[in-house]
Amino acid sequence: MFGGICRNCPGILKCKDMPSESAPIEMGCVTCEGNGCRKCNGTGRIEITGCPLGIITLESWEFITFAKLYEKGLPPIAGGSLDQAKGFVNGCSFVFNEIEYWKKKLGIF
Helix, strand or coil: CCCCCCCCCCCCCCCCCCCCCCCEEEEECCCCCCCCCCCCCCCCEECCCCCHHHCCHHHHHHHHHHHHHCCCCCCCCCCCHHHHHHHHHHHHHHHHHHHHHHHHCCCCC
16 A cells, blocks of 8 residues: 555554544645645645545545556456546546655655
8 A cells, every 4th residue: 555644554444553533644635735625624634533544435446456457458348448438547547646656755666
C-alpha cells in the first residue's frame, strides 16, 4: 500500500495506531489540495477518525485491482485499450500516476 498514512499498515482495519475522535489523523484535503472546499468545510484539511483504509469503498478497491491487471495486459473487457471504456482508461492513468507519486515521495523504487 502506498500513501503517507498507511505505508506501514499491516492490513485493512488492523491499524497499528488507530486514529480516533480524540486523536484523529489530520491531513490536507485531497479534493481541493488544501485550498478549501465543501468537503473540508473550507479548511483545506480533513480529519480521519478511523482506519483510513476503511474509508475506501469496495468499488474503489475493485477498480484498483482491475487497474493492476490492466497494467499487466489483462483488461476487464475483451480486446485491447480501444475496447475499454474511456472512464476506465482515464481511471487507470490516475491510479498509475498516484502509485508513481507515492513511490517517489517515499523513496520506493
